[in-house]
Amino acid sequence: MGTNVIAVVGGGAAGLAAAVAAAEAGARTARAAGAAVPRVVVYEADERVGRSILATGNGRCNFSNADPDPALYRNAAHAAATLAAFEERARAERAAALGAGADAAWPGAANGVQAFFADRGLAWREESEGRLYPLPNKATAVLDVLRAAAAAAGAEECCGTAVTAVEPARRAGGPLTLRMADGRLERADAVVVSAGGAVARALVPDAVPLREPEPTLGPIATETRLVRQLDNIRVRGALALWRGGAPAAREAGEVMFRKYGVSGIAAFNLSRMARPGDELAVDFLPAVGEDAAAAFLRERARALAATLGAAPTCEDALRGLVLAPVAHVLLEAAGLRGDRVLDGPAADALAPVLKGLRLKVEGLGDVRQCQVRRGGVEVGAVDAATGACRAVPGLYVAGEALDVDAPCGGYNLHWAWASGLLAGWSAADAVVGAPARGEERGRR
Numbered sequence: 001m002g003t004n005v006i007a008v009v010g011g012g013a014a015g016l017a018a019a020v021a022a023a024e025a026g027a028r029t030a031r032a033a034g035a036a037v038p039r040v041v042v043y044e045a046d047e048r049v050g051r052s053i054l055a056t057g058n059g060r061c062n063f064s065n066a067d068p069d070p071a072l073y074r075n076a077a078h079a080a081a082t083l084a085a086f087e088e089r090a091r092a093e094r095a096a097a098l099g100a101g102a103d104a105a106w107p108g109a110a111n112g113v114q115a116f117f118a119d120r121g122l123a124w125r126e127e128s129e130g131r132l133y134p135l136p137n138k139a140t141a142v143l144d145v146l147r148a149a150a151a152a153a154g155a156e157e158c159c160g161t162a163v164t165a166v167e168p169a170r171r172a173g174g175p176l177t178l179r180m181a182d183g184r185l186e187r188a189d190a191v192v193v194s195a196g197g198a199v200a201r202a203l204v205p206d207a208v209p210l211r212e213p214e215p216t217l218g219p220i221a222t223e224t225r226l227v228r229q230l231d232n233i234r235v236r237g238a239l240a241l242w243r244g245g246a247p248a249a250r251e252a253g254e255v256m257f258r259k260y261g262v263s264g265i266a267a268f269n270l271s272r273m274a275r276p277g278d279e280l281a282v283d284f285l286p287a288v289g290e291d292a293a294a295a296f297l298r299e300r301a302r303a304l305a306a307t308l309g310a311a312p313t314c315e316d317a318l319r320g321l322v323l324a325p326v327a328h329v330l331l332e333a334a335g336l337r338g339d340r341v342l343d344g345p346a347a348d349a350l351a352p353v354l355k356g357l358r359l360k361v362e363g364l365g366d367v368r369q370c371q372v373r374r375g376g377v378e379v380g381a382v383d384a385a386t387g388a389c390r391a392v393p394g395l396y397v398a399g400e401a402l403d404v405d406a407p408c409g410g411y412n413l414h415w416a417w418a419s420g421l422l423a424g425w426s427a428a429d430a431v432v433g434a435p436a437r438g439e440e441r442g443r444r
């Protein structure tokens with residue numbers, strides 16, 4: 001006799017999604033089969049679920065992206081397979097729940113994540129680069145919708161309860177054991193591990209390979225001689241990452257200088273690949289092409305000469321184009337004095353630093369600002385189509401606990417929802433049985 005319990009370890013983004021999916025699908029399938037409805041319990045170490053969601057997007061929660069391109073994810077092949085399996089399952093679940101045809105279009109929703117939230121009442125709007133934010137502009141709106149859906153489906157929240165280890169079943173078909181920090185033991189027929197990026201080695205059984213998580217998607221530390229003069233200055237520019245004398249990646253967007261290096265979304269995204277020894281090139285003039293920058297400065301000097309009534313200096317030419325501390329740093333990097341007349345050779349010296357101020361990368365900056373951790377359960381250990389751990393029957397992994405991460409833009413939460421929902425549905429299959437679902441599919 002099983003426990004008829006599905007346990008979710010971690011009530012963050014992936015865990016709450018998994019709980020909704022497991023409770024809704026588990027109840028529907030069990031009722032259709034005249035079987036007992038499984039209990040779904042979310043064990044959360046914190047005093048409340050979803051605190052991690054409230055911190056996202058500066059409190060506004062960039063909960064998804066209009067184009068969740070799988071190629072953007074680390075371990076892209078695994079992410080693509082999971083996102084594809086999720087989309088297929090999301091359609092089937094929606095059809096089963098609403099009685100609509102499986103191929104019915106989702107009103108106002110472009111994919112399964114959007115349909116999931118739209119069906120549960122969340123309204124949103126799209127901002128630049130496809131970023132989706134809840135219409136009320138607060139992360140609480142997303143959490144409220146999730147918690148209401150979980151409660152309506154009968155999922156239970158068990159907060160202030162850290163799980164220290166999930167142990168495999170002692171016999172085939174038997175329950176898994178959850179060891180709690182307070183010494184308690186709980187049993188469950190299926191367990192979804194959604195403990196986030198800092199998932200501990202001890203939490204998952206030894207048979208599940210895990211890469212020690214390390215922070216990424218954060219500020220970059222660089223040599224500080226120039227940047228310390230620019231602390232807290234923001235520019236709309238672009239950053240290029242150079243490795244071995246060749247450009248390796250480029251990100252346009254806001255660049256924020258810090259005493260220790262460079263922050264802002266462009267730096268965060270490049271931090272996913274930057275290594276000590278690489279170089280960052282800050283482009284202060286992304287609208288002007290590399291080859292056209294010197295001519296742009298000469299033309300600017302000609303125009304200014306007419307107004308000033310004299311040949312402009314380098315300082316004159318930079319005034320109004322960049323902030324004064326930036327001008328100072330650019331002149332220092334170009335080896336020019338500010339009072340030097342901006343003639344042809346001066347324009348030729350200034351153009352390259354304006355288009356690519358070089359800073360040597362030393363590593364990550366303030367790791368407390370990193371938005372994700374790279375590492376966790378290795379994707380090869382998990383079936384991409386279900387989220388199931390191959391080596392431990394009944395165990396599923398979702399969200400950042402898996403070694404999948406992505407740039408800023410709503411992609412990390414998109415992954416958390418999609419992989420969480422898929423794991424929740426799969427866990428329900430394992431506990432109440434998938435045959436009824438197969439018949440449902442067969443009937444369509």
Ligand SMILES: Cc1cc2nc3c(=O)[nH]c(=O)nc-3n(C[C@H](O)[C@H](O)[C@H](O)COP(=O)(O)OP(=O)(O)OC[C@H]3O[C@@H](n4cnc5c(N)ncnc54)[C@H](O)[C@@H]3O)c2cc1C
Nearest residue numbers: 010012013014045052056057062163196399400410412413
């Ligand atoms: C400041 C910040 C801003 C961000 N902004 C965005 C954004 O706007 N858009 C975006 O897409 N991504 C954003 N991210 C990334 C995003 O928050 C994560 O990728 C996402 O929350 C991962 O979901 P998850 O459920 O896997 O982990 P989490 O949301 O971190 O949830 C894990 C949960 O498990 C609990 N837990 C951990 N260990 C245990 C245990 N042993 N027992 C019980 N419970 C446990 C934790 O307390 C937590 O509640 C941001 C991250 C940060 C830090």
